[in-house]
Amino acid sequence: MRPLVVLIGILLFAGQASGQLDRDPRYLKKRAERLLAQFDYQGALDLLDRSAAKLPRDGEIRILRGETLFLMERWDEAAAAYEDGLALAPALRGRITNLPLALVRAGRLDEAAAAGRRLLDTAEDDHGRANARFIRGLIAWHRGRLAEARAELELAVKQEPRLAKAWYRLGLVLLHEDEAKAAAAAFEQVLELDRLHHAAAHNLALAALRLGDPARARAARELQARIIRARQELLDLRAGLEKKPKDPAILRRIADIHFEFGSYFEAAPIYAAVAAAEPEALEPRLRFMRCKFETREYHEARLQARVILERDPENAEARRILDAIVALVEGGEGPSSRPSSRPAEIKE
């Protein structure tokens, strides 16, 4: 009898603990976010619905519900959920860029324009203002108001030069305004920021054609074809990853594709994961080092080079990187990222 009492006690405690967790908005939010990361939108939505019922005054949960519905392409519901959330947490308005986008997708352009205006008014920093400008430009584009769209988008990229989506839309506007040279520059900027943006490569080819530069158009078309093949391969690899999570060969190929396109920021963490799974293999670490070098995280790159040279003193690439970093530092270009005291932790 006694073990049964203990067991019931444990179950009761666990149930109580679980009930307490279920009332903890941070816990619920984390669980929902985890489901979203696993593309289980419906699971996340079910959880958030339950949470919203239990915590009717929690604006953040409603906003996350909006994000989930947005990912599910349920635009009207997403917009309604965002508005519900913002009514409870008005301080967050400047961060909810997807509300006007949901309204655009729902075809509610007037409301989207009003939401875009409010977003701009409440944006907290340059990045937020750039995003708001981008959205206002997008809405103007959908209304066929190209001059208005151009003005907003030019402000957006001025405030945030790394906003690829604003450069892309600006390129489209310029292409339609027969400013092919400026359009080509905008699409090249997109490709600098997002190497796998096949639509930018496509439109770069169109701009080059308009400029009477068939060789440049051909090169852009070839790049576009490579991007399309790479994107398809990435899709297939990600599907494979669902069947074999963390498979090092699949991860390695994904990282290699990003690396080949110069998407070093995307490739670096994957190489780190592969290197962690195969600690004896030098090649993933070499690639990780190269990514860090290319993204000008010289301190990390130097530390990785040293680790490699400890294991393989003759490694030419590690030596070359190390020499290049020394030259850069001597030339006055210091590390652009905060130095760390040891190589970045490589986690599985």
Add this chain to the structure above:
Amino acid sequence: MPRQGLILVALLVLGACGDPDSTASPAPTRAGLATNLPFSLVELGPDSGLDFATRSGRGDDGDQIVEVKSTGIGVLDFDGDGLQDVVLVAGSSLERRRRGEPGFGLRLYRNLGGLRFVDVSAAAGLADLDLGWTCAAAAADVDGDGDDDLYVTAWGRNSLLLNEGGRFRLAVGELADPSWGTSSVFHDLDGDGDLDLYLCNYLDFDPATAPRDGVDGQVCRWRGLAVMCGPKGLPPAADRVFENLGGGHFRDASEAWGIAALPPSYGLGVVAGDFDGDGRAELYVANDGMANFHLERDPITGRFEDHALEEGLALSEDGAPQAGMGLDAADLNGDGLDDLICTNFGGEVNDLYLSIAPGFYLESSAPSGLALGARETLGWGVLVRDLDLDGRLDVFVANGHVYAQAARAGTGTDYAQKNLLWLGRPEGRFELVGERGHPGLAVQKVSRGALAADLDEDGDLDLLVCNLNDRPTLIENRLDRVALGRDFLAVRLRRGDGNREGIGARVRLLDRPEAPVLEVRRQYSFQSSGEARLVWGLPAGHAPLRAEVLWPDGRRERFVVRRNRLNLLVAGEGGS
């Protein structure tokens, strides 16, 4: 006076005498508001004779995907009298299918002139045919015997109906593909002088196993409402291509021509033509929720390869797949190359892909003005024609939702929707035309297919739209050419080979370089089949014009063409 004109006069006289033996309905009445405007689109009521309500499924709000897509429309001259007759396509119901009963089949309406029609399905041999759950009927003279035959797609086996002196006979089953066929197109795809067939297939559907919202954890929601499931979650079906062997016989060439190598997709619309002007036939295929195909034939291997992605025709301007439904092609920017338009789901725009060089397309719906009004509707049939005869091409789109739940409050849209017309304006812009002055645009139904044809032989193009579980919408184009100072110019082509109507031939007006180059095509839009006549609008004048025909075999021929009449251009009778 041309033959068609004589027939029209004779019919009008008969009508005026009130022939007691005539099966024709009285002169059709105009539904909605009458207008005195020089250009007005006016719906004609059911007393035009087109009174058959095509039905699909339960007849109200289908909750299976097959119930919401199965209606098509076409025109053909089945009796060779020069007037465009009308074929309506209805589906069936799950109950009838379960009981092994025939589907609702086809209805054929003979054009009596004066926009009056009479049901001749029985006399034409169509009433007794069990064609299953039919979706669309594509018309063309496939056996080269001088009359229009019909290819009927279905959820189930498709059927080829050969026209023998005005009666249709079910032909042997080489084209009886068993998948769910939607749109199809007849075109000389291999350049051998006869009409081959490209068939769009949609998906594999079994009502017994089809997913349903709330069953087995399935969630099929739209804007928070439980709706029918699909197409996502159902296996897409592979398209097929058939080579015409002559005499009404075909062979499946899907493997040999590379179509079998395409990924199975939710195919709904197809249009064929020489879009890039290289002299070879191309195909543009609209896929629902998946990347569209642009198929071009490799001259060396003879296989069709898909170039849609790299040419910018597969996806939206943002690089996302859309719910492609209907298609049309026409030279909208006046560069001599065809541009392409694709209708999409609600919340999406109807894509306009402008060619800026052969094989280079720029999505232009927003800057052109075509995006305005489109997001609020769900587009199906589409046609690009000069409806107001002002010399610029216009765009008409038939709309209607797939979910009956769209009629509920708070969805921001509706199940029955108005069709939209954008008139061509200078500098490549389009202007959305309201229903004011055009009562035909006030009609609100669950529309699907759409086509333009000169049904009353008055020179301008009338509109026909098929509607789900409803009679079709017949819209008379009431255009006062004198008041507007406009002429029309119409041509039909004639050849002696297996492509009698010159499908795929391109015609340009040499004296009017700003006029669009038009290509002869019968199938376009969504599950629709039109006429082979080409119509241009011109400023009023007297001088005859010169037209140059680029025949599908690459030969060029020039003809003198006269205004305000239908010109028949016969291959070999023109000049060089």
